[in-house]
Amino acid sequence: MIKAFLFDLDGVIVETAIFHYQAWRQMANDLGFDISEQFNEGLKGISRMESLDLILKHGGIELSEDKKLELAAKKNENYLSLVSKMTPDDILPGITDFLKQIKQTDIKIGLGSVSKNAKMILKSVGLLQEFDTIIDGTKILRSKPDPEVFLKGAAELGFSPDECIVFEDAVAGVESGKRAGMKVVGIGKPEVLTKADIVLAGFEGLDLNVLLNQI
Ligand code: B16
Numbered sequence: 001m002i003k004a005f006l007f008d009l010d011g012v013i014v015e016t017a018i019f020h021y022q023a024w025r026q027m028a029n030d031l032g033f034d035i036s037e038q039f040n041e042g043l044k045g046i047s048r049m050e051s052l053d054l055i056l057k058h059g060g061i062e063l064s065e066d067k068k069l070e071l072a073a074k075k076n077e078n079y080l081s082l083v084s085k086m087t088p089d090d091i092l093p094g095i096t097d098f099l100k101q102i103k104q105t106d107i108k109i110g111l112g113s114v115s116k117n118a119k120m121i122l123k124s125v126g127l128l129q130e131f132d133t134i135i136d137g138t139k140i141l142r143s144k145p146d147p148e149v150f151l152k153g154a155a156e157l158g159f160s161p162d163e164c165i166v167f168e169d170a171v172a173g174v175e176s177g178k179r180a181g182m183k184v185v186g187i188g189k190p191e192v193l194t195k196a197d198i199v200l201a202g203f204e205g206l207d208l209n210v211l212l213n214q215i
């Protein structure tokens with residue numbers, strides 16, 4: 001019996017990956033190297049400081065902790081200037097209707113994001129009130145693929161992992177949901193999200209009952 005849906009934020013509810021990419025790329029360019037879109041794929045679902053470490057390693061650069069904190073703060077400032085312009089129009093297609101369908105049932109809605117900016121983004125797009133629980137980067141110690149973020153979501157709602165379904169667009173996020181012992185709906189391409197139980201291209205036209213029968 002499914003009692004909760006746990007949604008990732010970036011790439012599932014809204015498309016912020018492009019803004020993360022732009023802000024990280026600016027930082028890398030300032031340091032004298034570039035990062036490709038393909039490299040950016042590997043940063044999805046990974047925390048800010050871990051992403052920074054991966055980028056610096058990619059550029060062959062070693063820095064002190066203080067300098068790293070300074071760069072991460074600057075990147076976040078640039079990222080926030082991009083996401084602060086988001087409005088309800090930036091909610092990904094089909095999400096609003098799918099949330100409406102869920103509200104007509106007893107199924108609870110949770111957020112499982114490693115982003116420390118998650119609440120601010122949900123507020124900008126007008127979805128903050130729709131969630132029964134929000135687990136974000138301020139509430140967890142380990143980023144995806146660790147299962148902590150989704151296990152905390154289930155625990156806060158009072159359900160066991162097998163009563164929850166995770167919606168994820170990132171390889172690290174799908175692994176996080178599977179390690180939590182949950183069913184995972186991948187949002188994206190089946191050849192990329194190979195560990196997901198099923199993969200959908202998106203939420204447009206998605207019928208809740210059809211999905212529950214499929215998974
Ligand atoms: P912030 P998610 C993740 O969010 C992003 O996918 C990842 O690219 C980002 O580095 C991370 O949040 C931390 O974000 O810098 O805003 O704290 O996909 O788990 O919703």
Ligand code: MG
Binds near residue numbers: 009044170
């Ligand atoms: Mg994501």
